[in-house]
Amino acid sequence: xxxxxxxxxxxxxxxxxxxxxxxxxxxxxxxxxxxxxxxxxxxxxxxxxxxxxxxxxxxxxxxxxxxxxxxxxxxxxxxxxxxxxxxxxxxxxxxxxxxxxxxxxxxxxxxxxxxxxxxxxxxxxxxxxxxxxxxxxxxxxxxxxxxxxxxxxxxxxxxxxxxxxxxxxxxxxxxxxxxx
Amino acid sequence: xxxxxxxxxxxxxxxxxxxxxxxxxxxxxxxxxxxxxxxxxxxxxxxxxxxxxxxxxxxxxxxxxxxxxxxxxxxxxxxxxxxxxxxxxxxxxxxxxxxxxxxxxxxxxxxxxxxxxxxxxxxxxxxxxxxxxxxx
Numbered sequence: 001x002x003x004x005x006x007x008x009x010x011x012x013x014x015x016x017x018x019x020x021x022x023x024x025x026x027x028x029x030x031x032x033x034x035x036x037x038x039x040x041x042x043x044x045x046x047x048x049x050x051x052x053x054x055x056x057x058x059x060x061x062x063x064x065x066x067x068x069x070x071x072x073x074x075x076x077x078x079x080x081x082x083x084x085x086x087x088x089x090x091x092x093x094x095x096x097x098x099x100x101x102x103x104x105x106x107x108x109x110x111x112x113x114x115x116x117x118x119x120x121x122x123x124x125x126x127x128x129x130x131x132x133x134x135x136x137x138x139x140x141x142x143x144x145x146x147x148x149x150x151x152x153x154x155x156x157x158x159x160x161x162x163x164x165x166x167x168x169x170x171x172x173x174x175x176x177x178x179x180x
Numbered sequence: 181x182x183x184x185x186x187x188x189x190x191x192x193x194x195x196x197x198x199x200x201x202x203x204x205x206x207x208x209x210x211x212x213x214x215x216x217x218x219x220x221x222x223x224x225x226x227x228x229x230x231x232x233x234x235x236x237x238x239x240x241x242x243x244x245x246x247x248x249x250x251x252x253x254x255x256x257x258x259x260x261x262x263x264x265x266x267x268x269x270x271x272x273x274x275x276x277x278x279x280x281x282x283x284x285x286x287x288x289x290x291x292x293x294x295x296x297x298x299x300x301x302x303x304x305x306x307x308x309x310x311x312x313x314x315x316x
Contacts, residue, residue, distance in 0.1 A: 067299040070194060070223055071282030079273065079288060079299065086288050088273035119275045176278040 037131040040165065041110065042158055043123040045098040049161045050123075052112065056168040060126055061109040075180070080109065080120055087111060089120040095171065095180045097147045100124060114169035117176065121168075132156050137165060150174070182266045186289075188300055189255040190237050191217050195300045197289070198242075200261055202305040204250060207241040214241060216254040220308045221282050246310045253308075264289055269302065284308045 013021065039054030066078040066089050075094040079086050089109060093100040106125035112118065137154040144152055144164075151174065154165040174180045185200035196217060237257035244251045269289045272280065284307035289300040 068193075069276065069280070069288070069299075069301065071221070071280050071285070072276060073279050076276060076279060079276065081290060084267070084290065086270040086273060086290070088276040090275065117274050119273060172275060175275055178279065 035133040035135065037133050038137070039129065039131055040156075040163070041126065042128040042130065042163055043108070043110070043126045045093045045096060045124050046101055048098050049127065049158070049163045050096070051156075051158075051163050051165050052110065052168050053165075054129060056112055056114050058111045058113050058118075061111060061120070062105075063103060063107045063109060063122075075175075077122060082111065082120075087118065087120045089122055090175065092121040092123055095147075095175065096151070097145060112168045112172075114167075114172050117169075117172040119172065128158065130158065132158075140164070147180075183263045184266055184269055185261060185263050186300070186302065187242070187259065187261050188291075189217075189240070189242065189257070189259040191221075191223070191256055194223075195291075195298075196255070197262075197300050197302045198244060198305050199302075202245050203242060204245050205243040206259055207243060207252075209241065210239055210254070211241055211252060214252040214254050217303075220253060221284065221303075223282075244305045244308075246308065247306050248310045251305065251308065251310045262291065264291065268292065 040051040041054055041057045041060070042049060042051045044050070061080075061082070064080045066080055068078045069076070072078075075091050077089045077091050079088050091100060092098075092110075100122065101124050104125070108123055108126050109120040110123055110126070111120050136156050138156065140149075140152045140155055148164065151166050151170050152164045153167045153170075156163050156165065171180070186197040187200050187203045187206075188195055188197040190196070239254050240257055240259050242253050242255050242259070244253060268291070269287050271277075271287055272285065284303045284305070285301055286304040286307070287302040289302055291298045291300055
């Protein structure tokens with residue numbers, strides 16, 4: 001039919017045709033969305049996944065020799081030599097009621113800094129260091145164990161796992177004030 | 181850089197030290213009535229490094245200059261004087277200092293060139309509990 005033989009340029013295009021046409025021309029408008037993100041250091045403790053903000057982790061160290069200091073609570077494992085300086089080491093699993101697994105080659109020390117405090121924190125394994133959009137950080141659930149309440153600032157998903165976001169300053173203050 | 185003279189001694193597996201200027205004498209004669217450094221620090225008998233079995237060294241008696249008078253304390257050998265650079269001596273990490281129950285701990289130090297156990301706990305004699313002891 002004559003009407004079928006009409007040139008495409010003469011007919012109004014539906015949305016799909018228009019989109020396909022733009023793809024063919026390669027001129028689709030890509031809108032760059034620059035979402036604010038936060039860097040997180042994701043780690044595990046007895047199978048549970050947690051994270052600290054990257055700004056609060058100065059470095060990640062393989063498990064070094066830890067030197068015992070008498071008179072400390074058991075959760076303070078001792079001190080380590082960090083390039084000639086002394087850094088305390090806390091057993092983070094003990095603080096969060098997530099008992100540590102046996103040491104492996106993935107066991108690590110996170111050297112954390114918050115406010116005017118610094119300490120190493122023993123973790124079972126560091127899983128990732130990643131950027132997460134701020135809007136992906138959800139409010140902590142109400143049913144958190146009592147020990148975690150006040151320490152968890154939010155929750156996000158990573159590789160299908162629920163990650164509990166922790167605040168190191170709150171953790172250090174709780175330890176310093178003997179609330180942990 | 182300033183060097184610090186210390187007298188380092190053992191208590192079980194622990195390496196403890198005081199400033200050399202606070203040591204009046206080292207005595208080989210034993211006084212069973214003198215408190216041990218473990219007693220003064222409130223360490224349970226035999227406390228050492230968990231999981232590390234160490235033989236107690238032969239006992240010695242240190243006479244220390246305490247503000248309340250001479251303080252005689254039983255320690256274990258080896259008792260040695262060492263000179264450490266100030267850079268090897270560190271204040272207590274803040275989160276350790278906040279929860280440390282041991283009296284008189286002033287600083288920590290690394291003694292370079294040593295194997296495991298190179299950590300030295302530096303004590304302040306003035307902060308150790310001192311009961312009046314007869315002058316010797």
